[in-house]
Amino acid sequence: MSPAFRGHLCAPPRPVSRTAVRTVIHVDMDAYFASVEQRDLPIYRKKPLLVCHTDDLSSYRGIVAAASYEAREFGVKSGTSVLEAKLKLPHAAYIAGNYEKYLHNTRLLMQICEKYTDCLEVYSIDEAFLDITATAHFFGSPRDTAVRLQAEVAKKLRLTCSVGVGPNKLVAKMASELKKPFGLTVIEPEDLPGIFAPLPVDSIPGVGRRMRRHLDAIGIRTIGQLAEAPSGLMREKFGVIGEILHKAAFGIDDSPVVPSYKGMEVKSFGQSLSLGKGSADVEYLCDVLLGLCDGATRRMRKAGYLGRTVAVYICLGRLFDLSRRTGLGCYTDLPGRVHDVAKDLLLRERASLDVYPATKVGVSVTNLAKREDGQQTTVFDVLDEKEAAVAAVVDRLKNRYGEKAVTRCSLIGIRNRYKGAPRAEIGIF
Numbered sequence: 001m002s003p004a005f006r007g008h009l010c011a012p013p014r015p016v017s018r019t020a021v022r023t024v025i026h027v028d029m030d031a032y033f034a035s036v037e038q039r040d041l042p043i044y045r046k047k048p049l050l051v052c053h054t055d056d057l058s059s060y061r062g063i064v065a066a067a068s069y070e071a072r073e074f075g076v077k078s079g080t081s082v083l084e085a086k087l088k089l090p091h092a093a094y095i096a097g098n099y100e101k102y103l104h105n106t107r108l109l110m111q112i113c114e115k116y117t118d119c120l121e122v123y124s125i126d127e128a129f130l131d132i133t134a135t136a137h138f139f140g141s142p143r144d145t146a147v148r149l150q151a152e153v154a155k156k157l158r159l160t161c162s163v164g165v166g167p168n169k170l171v172a173k174m175a176s177e178l179k180k181p182f183g184l185t186v187i188e189p190e191d192l193p194g195i196f197a198p199l200p201v202d203s204i205p206g207v208g209r210r211m212r213r214h215l216d217a218i219g220i221r222t223i224g225q226l227a228e229a230p231s232g233l234m235r236e237k238f239g240v241i242g243e244i245l246h247k248a249a250f251g252i253d254d255s256p257v258v259p260s261y262k263g264m265e266v267k268s269f270g271q272s273l274s275l276g277k278g279s280a281d282v283e284y285l286c287d288v289l290l291g292l293c294d295g296a297t298r299r300m301r302k303a304g305y306l307g308r309t310v311a312v313y314i315c316l317g318r319l320f321d322l323s324r325r326t327g328l329g330c331y332t333d334l335p336g337r338v339h340d341v342a343k344d345l346l347l348r349e350r351a352s353l354d355v356y357p358a359t360k361v362g363v364s365v366t367n368l369a370k371r372e373d374g375q376q377t378t379v380f381d382v383l384d385e386k387e388a389a390v391a392a393v394v395d396r397l398k399n400r401y402g403e404k405a406v407t408r409c410s411l412i413g414i415r416n417r418y419k420g421a422p423r424a425e426i427g428i429f
């Protein structure tokens with residue numbers, strides 16, 4: 001921790017009103033997984049390298065989790081299918097991700113970010129938001145803070161990041177996208193319209209290909225055009241999403257930076273499944289959820305964790321992501337209990353599913369506690385005794401004969417499209 005910031009922690013905090021102009025930094029690592037591998041293994045340097053999320057590198061299954069800048073020149077980026085990547089770049093290096101290693105680097109990154117603010121939100125494995133409203137003056141200006149942070153990351157991790165500075169999370173995130181790699185963009189509120197207006201609508205986080213097409217159909221291609229659209233029209237056409245988008249066009253975003261970094265301990269166990277063209281059949285979706293609950297809780301039991309909050313994630317018609325969470329009322333690591341709650345959350349979204357079928361669903365358990373040996377956390381543990389006994393037997397079978405040894409009758413017939421290693425868990429859904 002820098003002496004200046006330590007001073008800040010000792011001194012009474014400067015009052016920062018909720019309505020005061022905020023300053024937020026968004027840090028985004030450049031081609032993260034690929035850059036870590038290129039740093040560690042010289043043979044990958046200056047070459048197209050693809051870190052893949054797959055169970056079999058020799059197959060065409062899976063997706064590219066990260067592409068080096070050399071690979072991006074050929075139009076391959078993260079999210080590209082391995083099949084498409086191999087057609088475009090048959091001679092590139094393809095490797096499986098080492099998520100333990102990336103998480104280790106993320107921890108180091110967050111330790112650096114922590115020096116610049118006490119309000120740090122770990123947004124994903126390679127992104128963070130820092131609210132520096134109260135701390136920027138210790139380092140000079142917000143720009144000076146960003147420059148120092150970026151230089152420290154480059155020096156200590158030997159990795160580059162792109163940094164955006166703005167009056168809120170939305171603007172900071174969009175700013176960090178403007179110059180990459182190793183870019184630094186500061187957007188002052190007064191410069192917002194000039195910078196935002198010419199950008200395509202899909203520069204707004206959350207706007208996917210489908211939404212871009214819908215907007216295109218009503219003549220909206222740039223953020224400037226979106227800002228000029230009557231807000232009533234946006235609400236009528238796209239409901240709540242339309243309102244959010246219309247506000248985003250003006251760079252308006254009230255969401256706070258939520259401090260989430262507490263030593264990067266495991267914060268959630270989750271699993272998700274892509275559903276191709278999508279499904280609106282809630283019964284089928286509930287069955288899929290059950291399989292995901294089985295997978296997530298199996299890993300919880302293996303790692304010795306109990307959780308008390310369940311979140312369900314649904315991607316609606318590849319248009320928008322939705323996530324809902326609620327408490328379980330007790331700590332558990334049993335699939336049945338998690339599924340009961342997850343199913344309720346999903347069923348509440350019936351109306352949306354009728355309009356936009358789910359193209360991806362996921363479940364995660366958060367608010368974790370380590371299970372002490374033989375610990376009975378609540379009276380519910382006793383009530384769940386039968387399920388706990390079944391889960392223990394299933395665990396033993398899977399430990400011995402592999403993960404595919406046992407499955408539920410209700411899940412037979414559901415093709416498990418989830419391939420590859422489970423996603424890294426750092427408390428982000």
Ligand SMILES: [Mg+2]
Nearest residue numbers: 028029030126
């Ligand atoms: Mg990144």
